[in-house]
Amino acid sequence: SQQGEEDPQALSIQEGENATMNCSYKTSINNLQWYRQNSGRGLVHLILIRSNEREKHSGRLRVTLDTSKKSSSLLITASRAADTASYFCATDYNTDKLIFGTGTRLQVFP
Amino acid sequence: EPEVTQTPSHQVTQMGQEVILRCVPISNHLYFYWYRQILGQKVEFLVSFYNNEISEKSEIFDDQFSVERPDGSNFTLKIRSTKLEDSAMYFCASTEGHSGANVLTFGAGSRLTVL
Numbered sequence: 001s002q003q004g005e006e007d008p009q010a011l012s013i014q015e016g017e018n019a020t021m022n023c024s025y026k027t028s029i030n031n032l033q034w035y036r037q038n039s040g041r042g043l044v045h046l047i048l049i050r051s052n053e054r055e056k057h058s059g060r061l062r063v064t065l066d067t068s069k070k071s072s073s074l075l076i077t078a079s080r081a082a083d084t085a086s087y088f089c090a091t092d093y094n095t096d097k098l099i100f101g102t103g104t105r106l107q108v109f110p
Numbered sequence: 111e112p113e114v115t116q117t118p119s120h121q122v123t124q125m126g127q128e129v130i131l132r133c134v135p136i137s138n139h140l141y142f143y144w145y146r147q148i149l150g151q152k153v154e155f156l157v158s159f160y161n162n163e164i165s166e167k168s169e170i171f172d173d174q175f176s177v178e179r180p181d182g183s184n185f186t187l188k189i190r191s192t193k194l195e196d197s198a199m200y201f202c203a204s205t206e207g208h209s210g211a212n213v214l215t216f217g218a219g220s221r222l223t224v225l
Contacts (some may be wrong), residue, residue: 005209009145031211042114042201042216088153090214096165097143101163 002005003068006089014109020078022106024069030063030092034074037086046074046087081110101106112136116202116217124225126191131204131220133185142185142202143214144177152219153201159185192224 003072003074006023025032031050035043036063049056049065049072062075076083090098115134124131135142144156157167159177177190185204189196199221203214 033213035214037153040199040219040221042218043214044216045213048213080129092211096141096160097155097158099155100145102152 006036006087006104008100008104010105010107012107012109013079015079015081015109017079019076019079019083019106019108021106023072023074023085023101025089025091025093026070027070027102029067030094032063032072033090033098034061034063034072035088035090037103039085043088076106079106079108081108084108085095112215114202114204114215114217115201116220118220119218120221120223121147121224123131123192124222125194129189129192129196129222131187131189131200131202131222133187133217134183135185135202136215137183139204139215141165141205141207141212142177142179144171144187144216145201146198147201147219148198149172156187156200162197189222194224197222198225 029051031048033048034046036046046063047058047063047083049063051067060077065072084107086103088103089101117132126162142159145153147153154170157171157177158165174190178186200217200218202217205212
């Protein structure tokens with residue numbers, strides 16, 4: 001299976017704390033994307049990082065990519081209760097489809 | 111903001127029945143996808159569709175599944191004879207170009223319950 005793995009599977013933190021989620025993938029990629037899913041809803045794109053980039057920022061989100069280790073991390077700084085959701089990484093593996101990781105369920109307590 | 115719309119939001123069917131899930135992708139998008147998610151778990155790729163034909167499909171997408179773009183706006187997923195294990199959320203997505211370099215826009219999903 002090409003599916004990536006994310007860890008942790010679940011993460012619980014207090015509002016104001018930082019949340020870090022990791023994603024590992026299997027073979028070479030063009031790009032890696034992160035998506036968010038609120039419970040029972042569709043996925044929403046957060047950020048795309050290209051294979052020649054090492055770090056990208058978007059608001060309170062910071063994504064890193066290490067192609068030598070085939071891994072990426074998503075950092076959410078100063079988390080809020082509204083950040084409670086599942087977060088998925090997705091990679092293309094040089095194909096015409098995105099393969100999603102197993103996801104991290106983030107719970108932010110007020 | 112343009113969105114992908116899916117209908118129905120929830121469908122309950124008996125095992126062995128045919129089901130059609132409908133999607134209206136964003137109008138200027140060229141690539142269309144179906145994914146499924148069982149019980150809030152992993153999001154699994156089913157099929158990609160471009161230029162009126164399937165460009166790629168997964169092992170899940172067997173002969174019981176088919177896709178169609180009948181009228182230039184709708185994109186449908188048909189399951190010919192549903193099984194209990196087809197119960198899942200089905201998500202439609204579209205993108206302007208190749209999904210590796212472009213962002214997928216997802217619909218809110220259709221929940222299928224097979225009894």
